[in-house]
Amino acid sequence: MNEGPRRPRRRRPRPQAGARRSARHWTEYLPWIALGVFAVAVAVVITLISMWLAPAGRPVTVPPFIGMPFNQAEALASSSHVGLRVVAHRNDFHAPKDVIIGQLPSAGEKVREGRVIDIILSDGVPLVSVPNVSNMSLRDAKLTLSNAHLTIGTVTQTKNLDIIAGQVLNQRPDPFTQVPAGSAVDIQVASGRPQMYAPNFVGLQLTVAKKAASDAHIALGTFTAMPLTEGAKPKGTIVGQDPVPGTALGAKQKIALQVSSGGPESPTPLPTPVQDQSSPAESASLSPSPLPSPSPILPSPAGERTMRVSIALPKSDTPKPVRVVLQDAAGSHTVFDQVTSGGIVLTVDLTVKGSGTLETYVDGKLVTSTPL
Template identity: 30%
Template sequence: MDTTLQDPLVGQELDGRYRVEARIAVGGMATVYRAVDTRLDRVLALKVMHQSLASDAAFVDRFIREAKSVARLAHANVVGVYDQGADGGHVYLAMEYVAGCTLRDVLRGRGALHPRAALDILEPVLAALGAAHRAGFVHRDMKPENVLIGDDGRVKVADFGLVRAVDTNTSASTGTVLGTVSYLAPEQIEQGTADPRADVYACGVVLYEMLTGSKPHGGSTPAQVLYQHLNEDVPPPSALAPGVAPELDALVATATARAAEGRPVDAVALLGAARSVRAALTDDQLDAVPPQAREDTSAGAENRTTVIPRPAAAVDDEQEPLNHTSRLELPPEPPRQQGHGRRGRGGMSRRGIVTIVAAVVLAIALGAGIWYISAGQFTEVPPVLRKTQAEAEKKLHGAGLDVKVVNEFSDVIPKGKVIGSKPGPGERVRDTGTVTIRVSQGPPRAEVPNVVGMPLAEAKRKIADQGLTIGKVIRRFSSETAQDSVLSTSPASGSVRRPETPVSIVVSKGRPIDIPDVVGDSVDDARSELEDQGFKVKIAEQQVFSEEDKGSVAEQSPSGDGDEEGAKGDTVTLIVSKGVQMIEVPDVTGMTADDAKAQLEGAGFKVNVEKALLFPGDKVQDQSVDGGDEAPKGSTITIKLKGGVF
């Protein structure tokens, strides 16, 4: 049963521009249609929000705001966003139409993929996510249904940045919900938060599924799946597909670490890890066929209908063919005149024959003119993706088209091969028109500039202008280089690195200066001496008891003991003395020497014991400060023991 026939939007025109032709798919937030932009005469995908959500003003505002943000994310592996608008109760998003299928369709047909195919799909997905992560977006719902594989081999990620609505009417046991929770990171479940590492986790689960044909966590309810995400590690793919290499097991384990800190920081980092794994694998390992893999023998497997259908036929069912023969009304036959003119065969006059011939010629000419205006002067752009520049130019020139070449960096397409074209494959361009092809220069590269001797602020600007980021700033003494000027960088100047690579900078602290010892000096004298040496002075709010006079400097940081040096402009912190702390002396007369010493030391005093020269006893007869009197904390109390002659 064709459900599109029951959809009231099919056949309608939204916003006086987008003619809805067929329904492609239905999701929890919106329905996706194939449509035609009647202004630009191009096929696109139209995503129309469900009207139950369109009545929520806050949700619509967020939908529009995020759609505008994603529209600025231009990347070859991201489904493009063209337009956004509303028509009555219909809030829509006009997007790039990808003719092909989803990764979910591939997995349904093939069961599992050999590692080379899995990495061929994973890498462009990570490139798309990496671009989004560096632009501040998080996908939040990565799964095979959102990975589109075009008929031309391109891999694109759909539904970037669009918030998933919580539908209170959706049963928690539906396959859709269960399919979504299969890719949720533990922190999304526990805290409801999602940063780039949540997308990394989902990609790890997708890689596991491509290698084994199964999701890592199963269960009859979402709750069971969620529990496993929180409490069980994703098993190694080789446990289910023994031919999977250990390096791929490690890649899946890293991407799906339950603790977010254990995963790569974003998709760019995971892409680098995936490429390293690919480089480490042999051809036999890359082409190993997993036990779950099967040949897609379903009807029409080579040209199957999927949620992303192939392009519509050249002639629209709702329009007349462009090259039809026009029907012309012949002029009325002139009245017969007796006795004039010769007649041809069948009694028709020579004038009648001429008239008919003229009408037929006119009809043919008019039909040809209509065909030329509508189609004859246009050429369909042939696909040139991943061809070398020479191959692409030859193919386009062979179609009668001019070529313009633009060089771009690409993380996915090898150097010298075509990333894409504008107009795209299958689009019509006027004969002798120009097609712009984008040729890969390979992964983007940035050269570390020479900033030695520059002021730090200027050096940071130059490094950022090259597309690099600022790493650690390390300060070192230098007698030759002015303070706050650059001594060196790591990587060194002239090195070529990927954009966003951090560059550490070593900056001069200037000539080292001995820090004077100002402990015991008055605060004013200490401040003056330090400032004369070029230091800044900070007085700590909290004061301490010390042996130094009250109001003088009790401690300083850094110390001035000669082991530490400072730089001009460094800050020295001073702690002011509250004077000596007076505490009460305990009465220890009559105690044994050991007990008296323990009690005095416990109170904070030092103890000196004097014994008799002859017949010394063990009891305290006298103490230098009487019990109950006060003495400075840390001072020495002398105790005398009973005995003979002292």
């Protein structure tokens, strides 16, 4: 089959090289153009927001309102072209009622005209309870009142021989009274007595010692009656004291006295027996039996003697039972038995038969043994 003549194909004209290069060059700048448009839009938005948030008016300086009464602060705020707004009330120990104790913004900051300043107002000084300072020293009373936000007022000296000098006796207002903080409390302080020392009561009659102690404003403690002893001081005579003479006495310290109970009563003499005319044998049968010879276990009752003995009682920090016992041929008997802190010297008259020993017991334990 014969084919007819072919039609020649039309070729599209090729774009010129310069035109292709020009089209590619323009498209390469599209991202940069978009980024620039976005940046301009962000700048416009930020500017609008800043203009919307920024207060209108010229800048002014915030005045200091703290420590100023509210009505005076209002006048100052008006002249400074700012406003005031109370945001809180609070008690304050130093600011009276309706005085400004806080502000925001602080004084000296720059703000626009019309800015509102937040302030805190004082509700005044709070009430506090007056502490009890009785029986305290003046120094401790001042410290206690200071911790309670109170001050010392008038200090009055009052003579009182039973109280240590400087001790608080009374106060006004009374303890636990509600008063404003910073109030003054008047106190009354004891001038006290001069330092006193224990006088020597040994050898005096009890009635005389009581009178002397009362005149010297010295308190007497217990009176201990000593056991009956041959050759003892007359009844009612003081033979010992605690504390010993010359000891410095504290406030309200008392002196204990040991008082003699005297000696035993003398026996009534018996009538002299009439000697009968019996035979020598009968006389021999009626003669007394010989006494046993003395030994270390059974000392001889012979050699009875009277002596004055000074007994130093051991000193202890706390009162303890102290007992002094005389051991001689006649047996054992107690010379002193009392609860005491010791440190005193007892002077007693003792009658000793044969060899004797003076034993001192403290709290039931033998501490000294002195042969006589």
